[in-house]
Amino acid sequence: MKKALFCRLFPLLLLTTVPAAALAESSVDSTTILRVRQDARAGFETQTLVPLTQYLGVDIDKLGDGNLSAHLYGWGRLDLDDSMDTVDNPDRFDGSLSYGYLQYRFNYANARARAGRFFVTEGIANELVDGITARTDLPYGFGVSAFGGATVHTVDIPGMATDGKGDGIFGGRVNYRHKGMLELGLSGLYESKAPEPAAPGSAADSFGSHRLLGGDIWLKPHNMVQISGHTSYNTETQQIAEHSYLLQVTPSKELVLAANFDEQNNRDYFYSSLLFANMIRNLGRDSRTAGASASYTLGKAEISGDFKHYSRETGKAQRFGGELRGTLLDNSVRTGFGYHYLRSSPDFAVAGSASGSFHEVRAYALCDTKGYFAALDAIGYFFKKPVENSDSAWELLGSLGYHLTPAFELSGDLSYGQNPQYDDELKGLLRVTYNMNTGKGGTK
Amino acid sequence: MRVSHQIIALLALAGLLALSACAQLKALPNLPASHPEELARGAVSCSECHEDQQSGSMKPFAAFNHTQTFIKNHRFYAGSDEVLCASCHKVSFCADCHSHKTDMKPSTKYGSRPDRMMPHRGDFLTLHKIEGKLDPASCYRCHGRGNNEQCVACHR
Numbered sequence: 328m329k330k331a332l333f334c335r336l337f338p339l340l341l342l343t344t345v346p347a348a349a350l351a352e353s354s355v356d357s358t359t360i361l362r363v364r365q366d367a368r369a370g371f372e373t374q375t376l377v378p379l380t381q382y383l384g385v386d387i388d389k390l391g392d393g394n395l396s397a398h399l400y401g402w403g404r405l406d407l408d409d410s411m412d413t414v415d416n417p418d419r420f421d422g423s424l425s426y427g428y429l430q431y432r433f434n435y436a437n438a439r440a441r442a443g444r445f446f447v448t449e450g451i452a453n454e455l456v457d458g459i460t461a462r463t464d465l466p467y468g469f470g471v472s473a474f475g476g477a478t479v480h481t482v483d484i485p486g487m488a489t490d491g492k493g494d495g496i497f498g499g500r501v502n503y504r505h506k507g508m509l510e511l512g513l514s515g516l517y518e519s520k521a522p523e524p525a526a527p528g529s530a531a532d533s534f535g536s537h538r539l540l541g542g543d544i545w546l547k548p549h550n551m552v553q554i555s556g557h558t559s560y561n562t563e564t565q566q567i568a569e570h571s572y573l574l575q576v577t578p579s580k581e582l583v584l585a586a587n588f589d590e591q592n593n594r595d596y597f598y599s600s601l602l603f604a605n606m607i608r609n610l611g612r613d614s615r616t617a618g619a620s621a622s623y624t625l626g627k628a629e630i631s632g633d634f635k636h637y638s639r640e641t642g643k644a645q646r647f648g649g650e651l652r653g654t655l656l657d658n659s660v661r662t663g664f665g666y667h668y669l670r671s672s673p674d675f676a677v678a679g680s681a682s683g684s685f686h687e688v689r690a691y692a693l694c695d696t697k698g699y700f701a702a703l704d705a706i707g708y709f710f711k712k713p714v715e716n717s718d719s720a721w722e723l724l725g726s727l728g729y730h731l732t733p734a735f736e737l738s739g740d741l742s743y744g745q746n747p748q749y750d751d752e753l754k755g756l757l758r759v760t761y762n763m764n765t766g767k768g769g770t771k
Numbered sequence: 772m773r774v775s776h777q778i779i780a781l782l783a784l785a786g787l788l789a790l791s792a793c794a795q796l797k798a799l800p801n802l803p804a805s806h807p808e809e810l811a812r813g814a815v816s817c818s819e820c821h822e823d824q825q826s827g828s829m830k831p832f833a834a835f836n837h838t839q840t841f842i843k844n845h846r847f848y849a850g851s852d853e854v855l856c857a858s859c860h861k862v863s864f865c866a867d868c869h870s871h872k873t874d875m876k877p878s879t880k881y882g883s884r885p886d887r888m889m890p891h892r893g894d895f896l897t898l899h900k901i902e903g904k905l906d907p908a909s910c911y912r913c914h915g916r917g918n919n920e921q922c923v924a925c926h927r
Contacts, residue, residue, distance in 0.1 A: 354861075360875070362875070362879075384863040386861060388804070421874070423873075423874075425863070425871075426866060432804060433801075435798070435801055436797075436799035436801070437799075437801055437802055445862075446865065446866070446869065448849045448865075449850065449851075450850050450851070453869075453912075454915075463796065464796075464799050464828075465788060465799075466796070466798075466799065468828045469788060471785040471786075473785065473786075481916070482920050490916070492916060497782075498778070499782050501781070501784075504828035505828065506828065507826075507828065507830050513781070515777075517775055517778045543847075543851060545847070547831070547834070555847040556847065571847075573844050573847055577833075585840045585844075589908065597907070599916065600915075600916045601916075602916070603911060605926070606926065614908055616906060622839050622840055631840075637905050639904075639905070657812075658811055659812065671901065671905065674904070675904045675905050677897065677900040683901045683904075689892070693884070693885055700883060702883050702885050706892050706893035707893070708893065715897075722894065726883040728883055740879075744894065758883070766805065
């Protein structure tokens with residue numbers, strides 16, 4: 328009932344922003360997508376799925392004294408067919424408000440305050456909150472940010488009668504910067520007590536409240552060297568949850584060498600996710616990845632190679648490969664080719680398959696002129712040992728569109744593929760995009 | 772001391788710092804709310820136009836050049852430089868992938884933009900059975916505690 332009400336009110340809410348948008352500097356980004364798909368799986372009734380999705384983003388700047396702005400982004404979907412996909416689309420109507428907030432931006436110190444629904448990405452926090460947040464730079468290189476409000480709940484985990492989130496959350500970050508050489512950050516978040524799952528035994532000792540402390544660093548000790556990363560600490564389990572660090576060396580403007588190291592203590596890292604906590608028994612205790620990459624830019628082309636080693640208690644794997652990307656004619660033609668091989672122990676294989684190893688090959692090309700735009704994209708996964716009796720999963724996608732005006736475009740995609748789920752998978756969509764901006768400058 | 776008290780003490784200290792420095796705040800500059808010039812199509816790098824001069828406590832522009840390394844590791848920058856990101860990117864640019872609830876894969880929404888790094892291209896339904904076991908943190912990093920409907924259909 329609540330969802331249906333939301334789906335009806337959402338377009339109305341967006342319409343109310345139009346008069347305000349006409350008066351202030353504003354931008355409207357609308358994408359309407361009509362997909363058509365026939366789902367014919369052995370043993371299931373054939374279904375034709377025709378969902379119509381409307382994405383809408385509205386940004387209205389320079390309200391009030393010129394420092395106030397409003398920002399809104401969300402989507403709504405209506406299934407036009409009578410039959411319903413009860414797995415992916417259990418409801419005929421659906422929708423979500425990704426964010427919607429008022430922002431006041433002060434004239435100094437990058438200070439701002441937001442009220443409404445917003446994302447928080449500060450230090451170790453990565454949350455969607457209904458509440459208020461504020462940040463500002465401070466003298467002597469310091470800075471501070473804080474947020475608080477209600478958590479945004481999602482669907483319940485089946486059988487648990489909860490999504491695993493507490494109802495309230497607050498947190499913040501303090502940081503110190505020194506002359507473009509160093510940034511140190513200390514962040515924390517505290518969510519109210521996690522709800523008790525209806526079947527507590529299934530997540531015993533692996534699930535609890537979302538409470539973290541963390542430190543982050545960005546260091547450029549030399550013009551060619553840059554280190555960034557963070558460590559988070561789970562105050563509920565009283566253990567380190569994650570280390571994640573990246574070292575970059577740029578011997579020349581064209582060459583970037585990088586090395587990364589990530590380590591998660593699974594119980595402590597996934598502790599507040601009821602979904603992952605339920606799977607924790609099969610995850611093992613630690614996850615560790617270490618890798619390196621090199622990329623070289625030659626004019627309008629960039630060639631890169633990478634290697635990553637995965638180490639889990641359940642097994643080990645390595646992934647290596649490379650990619651070539653290029654642009655031509657003032658970025659109007661963009662193309663790329665990539666190859667990667669995952670060499671993995673059978674422990675990571677899909678159930679019933681003898682190996683988790685596979686080759687990945689991808690090639691794409693895109694041409695975007697003032698009039699038309701077209702793209703071709705091919706991706707294939709070639710399994711070392713068959714997965715569900717298939718040797719590969721591949722997809723070829725073609726897209727063709729036309730810029731009716733600089734702001735208004737019409738395009739269509741058609742894709743065909745074969746994979747372990749489908750002998751033939753043919754999908755199509757029509758897309759109408761409208762991006763209007765009455766302000767100056769550029770924002771993507 | 773209880774953890775909640777530690778965090779409250781941390782925030783109180785931050786508030787005190789903010790108050791004591793308030794008088795000097797007006798001398799600190801703002802980054803522009805949006806990029807003053809139109810941006811070129813496709814990925815652009817700051818140092819294509821900006822000289823790599825460092826000012827105040829700002830990080831050098833070259834640190835934000837959109838190389839493949841930067842794009843694959845953009846989470847490190849998002850956690851500390853969101854104000855700078857917002858000069859060129861709308862929040863919806865992030866929300867295309869990072870959202871608590873999505874209707875379709877980002878690569879489907881942007882099928883006409885194969886040059887953009889979009890997760891889960893091709894038959895990821897099969898692939899996630901390998902990738903999820905290999906590196907579950909890579910799932911959690913973006914999906915967080917979204918528990919989206921597609922996940923819980925199978926993962927109960």
